[in-house]
Amino acid sequence: MSNPAENDKKLSKINYIIISSLIFGLFFGAGNLIFPLHLGQLAGHNWLFASLGFLVTSVLLPLLSILAIALTHSKGVYDIGKPAGSWFALLFMVLIHLTIGPLFGTPRTATVSFTVGIAPFLKASQMSTGLLIFSAIFFIAVFCISYNQSDILTTVGKVLNPLFLVLLFLVLLVAFLFPLGKLSTAPVNPAYVTGKSSFVNGFLEGYNTLDALAGLAFGVTIVTAIKQMGSDQGVAFATAKSGSLSMLAVALIYLLLILAGVMSLGKFKLSANGGIAFAQIVQHYGGQFGQAVLAALIVLTCLTTAVGLVAVFAQDFHEHFPKVSYHVWLFITSLLSFLFANVGLTTIISWSKPATMLLYPIAILLIFLSVCEKFFKKSRIVYSVSLFFVSIPAIMDMIVSLPAVVSRSDFGLAVANLRNLIPFADRGLSWVIPMLLGVSIGTIIFEYLDK
Template identity: 60%
Template sequence: MKPYNSRKLSLKEYLVVSSLLFGLFFGAGNLIFPLHLGQLAGGKWIVATIGFLITGVLLPLLSVLAISVTKSEGVFDVGKPLGVGFALVFMVLIHATIGPLFGTPRTATVSFTVGVEPFVGSNNHTLALFIFSVVFFLLAFGFSYHENHILDNVGKVLNPLFLALLFIMFLVAFLCPLGNPMTAAVTKDYVNASLINGFLQGYNTMDALAGLAFGVTVVTAVRQMGQRKESDVSKVVAKSGFVGMAAVAFIYLLLIVAGAMSLGHFKLSGDGGVAFTQIVNYYGGAFGQAVLAVLITVTCLTTAVGLVAAFAQDFHKHFPAVSYHTWLALTTFASFVVANFGLEQIIAWSTPMLMFLYPLSMVLILLSVCSPLFKRNSYVYFFVVLFTVVPALGDMVVAFPAVVSHSAFGLAVAKYREMLPLAEFGLSWVVPALVGLVIGLAMYVYKDKKMSTQTVE
């Protein structure tokens, strides 16, 4: 029995796993959403932060634990209790969202908005974004095509440098604050619902989806360290995750406060990219902006390479008739096209998809983590997901830009959706999901007792 016991990990090995988790969940794109949240929440930033950390930090960690507990090899396996068809559709939706539809294009638009746009005149914005995105995605395609690790190695040097400069900015910002975060103006939505709106803002990080798609990387690394029991793997992920995700949470906290303080000098921006640029320019001037442009572009490019490669690898695995390189070309080109709509449009159209996918992902993550309690029974999964999907679709329709949400169809959906509890907060799925859980567990207990009785007889 001894060979099957897990060996005890050293502190260094725990820190390696923590570093993996930090790298998985914190990218340059994660800078803009907490910063914008700080501006939106203003003096209510403390309560809003709690909500944001639930979906932006706790849920991503649980997504990796879900991979560990269910012994999954990826997002496909997480949805498998509901059948191969559902699992395949769920995998496609997750990868499309964190990939060519929103996540990957955002790596280019964030680096352009924060790093390059300040040096470009407003008249040349469209052409500059086009040229920048062409170069950006050609580089991403090239590094992914040859599976070249040069960019990863460069990233290992420049990413820590980027974080060091970020903390210097924090130090200066807190020593010479732009305003008092406790007295900053609060936007209408955050006056009475700062917790819930902070919770919903956490969707924008897409980290829970990323955890489902890439969490297997962390779990595999832990297994290779000699952790043979799944319970031991989960413990290592949990302990290491506490350290890694605490670091992410700390950066989020500083960004949210910096966003609230910025209202003392700047007006509420359209997105966090603009706010970040304004703050860097205020404290660092043109030189600081130039250095930031290089570092954030490399950081975003490293993320883009990982995203396009993961998309191509997973799709080639499940649709082998199309080669890895063809999938790579398709996802890179699609990302380039979407990137040219600009950061504001990407955020505006990604929000509805996240309003649908996040509830679905949340219930699957929580079901997966708790699955040993009900033996991963398909009835429990079926009823919870069924009762979650319908209201989540309603939340998605209502969250679309006016061209959809204010159409006859959108208004009809909104009318029926208002009958559900918490609908006004964008959480119409919560109560139905709990009802589905009760029904699913009742079915599980009934079937389990029936099988036990038949066995005795």
Template identity: 55%
Template sequence: MENTQDLNNKPLTKQQYFVISSMLFGLFFGAGNLIFPIHLGQLAGAHWMTATAGFLITAVLLPLLSVLAISVTRSQGVYDIGKPLGPVFALTFMILIHATIGPLFGTPRTATVPFSVGIQPLLPLSFDQVGLLVFSALFFGAAFWVSFKESNVMVSVGKILNPVFLLLLFSIFALGFLSPMGQAAKQSVTAAYQYQSFFNGFLEGYNTMDALAGLAFGVTVVTAVKQLGKTKPSENAKVTAKAGVFATAAIGFIYVVLVWLGSTTLAHFKVSADGGVAFNQMVSYYLGGFGHALLATLLTVTCLTTAVGLVAAFAQDFHKHFPRVSYRTWLGMMCAASFLTANFGLDTIIAWSTPMLMFLYPFAMVLILLSVTSPLFGRDPVVYALVVGFTTVPALFDMVGAFPPVVSQSGFGQMLTNFQHHVLPFANLGMDWVVPAVVGAVLGLGYHWLRPAFDKQRATFTERN
């Protein structure tokens, strides 16, 4: 039975809040959190501040709300977030989330980012593919070994090396302020960011995948808060929110500086294909060869700790819902699939992850907002069904439009895109799901609040007849 009273009635200490905040920071801050803000800065140039404002909503505020959604609804994972829509939807949503932050895109990126930043620049071009093959095999072999043994080695190493990594990162920040590469306000702006920098920054925040990760890892944080004695749901939510604000504020600060630094790099470098290249250029500019090698080593360890968390969470969740397959078998399949995907390279992974994120993020956003506000309507399945149902078609259109040209520029792709832009408001901003979702919410809430009156009238009519 759910606890309704706290086991610990005393306020948590600053140290306890620091522990929870550090856990949240560690769960959210991974490979993509470094490369995408820098790339955003290069794309936005002089408009970096407006782009950052949009980026912070989906890369900072939304992940915080995703953790709160787990706490408010007392969920045990992603499955429970989608449960008001039935077990089929809940299971499908869970699989898609784990596949996206897992073997298809998120986990392979933990190997490709340190490779593209640290190893690839040192190799001849002809050895790029072989180098990635060997590096990713060793990387996911290590992730499998640590997770298989269920060892605390990587956690212990992370406690030492992650702070060192952050110290080096902040040293780059300091150098960037003391000796900036250029003036951010004077840098060129790419075409997409000339007039829609806020909304493009908003969409770029999808790439961090942190809102999806928050749904997958939120239960870890909520459980940790319970272990500190805050078992009453309202108190648990308050502690989670407060610790979440501290953690996401720290991440938000790092994002702002990284975006600014990315824009200043345009004084010396062209816009790169991805943030991994830009990060490598920036580190080499400020710290030279030795600093680059040291930071690349620490980045590899940091990404490895993230990979261990991802593969373990994937295996645990899938073993829970598909118990005939053991935890360790799921773990092996996860690591093998991530290894295979990683060898397509960072650019390919980013290109093909974008359509899935454009499809999943509208669902994630409406489910997060519905979960956080669910006490207002008692998690009524009708409200969920109407909001999610109205969001589905725009999300599908956005997915098709975000595919690489082989799909998006095909006759079918262009036909859908033309229809989307003529019919749905804000389609040119990538926000065409907003109006349908609001319509669904108005209809759903209206039905929920007016249903008692309708039921009463129906009962009266039945009695009279």
């Protein structure tokens, strides 16, 4: 068996920098800056525990998701779920792509662009019409670029993304040199009054980035890039090393944004979402000119992200549902993204919660089973039993997180009462014990049958 360290020698430092940059670009876009900022405003002076929880689901879990793709030699999210059965793999793939695509992830690229870049220049009465016009232009551009499968935006993105990061760094530098408030005296949202509650709520806020789900969908891009640079046998090691470097950079940016959010409470009230908070901070320090420059960059970087999301959605759906062409799927996802974008950023974030409460526990389980593949050998019984145990509380969490018309109905309240019998349900982690129980039972059955 070859030594990973020997294969590592085939990749130069430049290769690792390129791979790390690719991973960084996959997991950090303009949209990601709004969630840590908002978390900082929610956590106040309890920011440390909230940050630790947030980094687990927004940094560590995405890193493990791409490592799972590398270790299992998967071609995408479908292969990750395939040990549980083809029908489950297809269903999981569809749900993942709908979540990071036209239902939540892709519309968010337009609404973040609008909220941060355009809304500050409009009157309150112009917001709805402005979002309608902006999102229409935005997704027409996305469709046209993706339709021709042009790489012009990717090429431009290589310049825009670093420039955006430089300007973001300058904003954060000024925010720390001339703080709006003190970290130690920032008010705390009631849900963050203790260290334990801050950690758990930070953990759940990390779901909003959707990066662990995106890692399962796009991890093959990273694996392919590594294979093109060196030996197939060193892919997992190279993924872990370059991924750790890039995710450390992401973690640092997240931490700085959280602190900026905390300090912003010295001047601004808790915002409805991080996009509003970021626009307020930039306008305070940079004025109209600074806001305009950053607005242009955010719009363009979000456009780059949107093109990638609609393209991968159309490609994967065409592969699994070939009777519908790539271009038709592209039109469908672009149209749906436009329609959902017009409900607004705050509504998109709130609506995405039920989806993440369902999908994240299942994704965490699949990532765990994939990373520990040598122990479970893609056993159908381990996957099936574990998924059965984790899916029940995940479905319950989803129902309880739905709008009041469902969650406060007789059905919703009955589900909530049943779910509350499970340990940690009050913290939104009802899936933890069932997952451990499911994996244990599945493993015992697997070991018994394997004898």
